[in-house]
Amino acid sequence: MSSYEKIYQVVRKIPPGKVATYGQIAELAGLPRQARLVGYALHNTPSGSDIPWHRVLNAKGEISQYGDDQWTEYHRSLLESEGVVFNKNGKISLKAFRWLPGENH
Secondary structure (H helix, E strand, O other): OOHHHHHHHHHOOOOOOOEEEHHHHHHHOOOOOOHHHHHHHHHOOOOOOOOOHHHEEOOOOOOOOOOOHHHHHHHHHHHHHOOOOEOOOOOEOHHHHEOOOOOOO
């Protein structure tokens, strides 16, 4: 299985209303210290796939910027539609919304 497939397999497990960090996904996929690879994989998610890429954030609880404000707003709207709340600085409380595998939600 390719690294991207390992990443996609983990990301598919994140339930609606929860988020994970790039580093967290890398660890769970057996790719420690490969957070950047997770970002590359999600950026290259096949169009129309069932991979909930929008549930992955940076370690600060923020949407990573790709230079396109419309894309960031779209990303935020997907999370908000699942009940994820942003503070006034555009951050998500990882304590409240971080996905912890094995936890009942």
